Amino acid sequence: MTATPDPASRDTELARLAAYLLASSRSLLTEPASYGPIRLIDAARRTLALLEPDGAANPHYNTVKTRIEDSHRSKTPIDLPTLLDELCLQMAHGLKGIHTAQPQTDEHSEPA
Amino acid sequence: MTARARNATPPSGSPPHAPPGSSPDPGGALRVLRTRSVIREFTGEPITDADVDALVTAMVAAPTGSNRQAWAFIVIREPQRLLSVRAFAPGVIGTPPLLLVACHDHSRYTDEDDARVVRELGRLCVAMAVENFMLAAHALGLGACPASSFLPEPIRLLLDMPAHLEPVLLVSAGHPAHPPQPSERRDIDEVVRYDSYA
């Protein structure tokens, strides 16, 4: 990032992310339908980028972000179903780490 | 087959003094034209004032219909403003240190102009200026990417732009985070014919 956000800027960053989602949604009304998944993938990358300044980086999230960046750079067509399946699985690994690290209080997490 | 193989005479674009078979490229201009490709990721390094001057000088040297120059450009380098503009430009993928807003200036026309014809030309002129800007960036070792996917109205508001300016393209520019990677092009024989389409 070229702009180093000050500590109070988290709200601004989130507001910009909301603006990006709305602007993407509006643009997609007149753009090719195939741009839809690409905009959502980029939204995921932008969201994950917001986690970094807090040191909340999780290796799985980092992998997802890096793979999205690599896909932006690729000049050959991307196999989106495969990429997205893999990215979703990677996110699940990242989130699973949180569940196993915390005590389980949710009733749905009780053994059957 | 090349143009030269098809034609006994050199292509009309060749300099008259060029010996047959030679391909002069003073200053490496042709190499710059051939090797540009879009750069969407940038290092955090800012673009110097001298480079910005070189970019905008090359930009406004572009051809323009009737020399009308019905264009206006906003160079954004202030990081917070740039990030807010980028939020309304889904086509801008990376976080560049510089964002150019290339506009068609509708105030440059007179009432007598054939508005339809002249105004259509104006957008072409803006595109030519943008290409000059991107080629100049490449020549300076910078990278750039045009974006047509953006919402003009929020950007107009963020930049205090008057109604007669119509944003046509945004261009991100900066120091490339990776070397340019040429994209595939259709075979030249498929897209270029000589003297007739047959």
Ligand SMILES: Cc1cc2nc3c(=O)[nH]c(=O)nc-3n(C[C@H](O)[C@H](O)[C@H](O)COP(=O)(O)O)c2cc1C
């Ligand atoms: C009119 C125009 C609009 C474009 N819009 C976008 C855009 O919104 N976002 C983007 O990332 N690239 C955009 N591009 C860049 C093209 O994707 C890119 O030029 C193309 O893939 C060929 O790659 P190359 O320029 O590296 O040869 C645009 C290019 C043109 C000419």
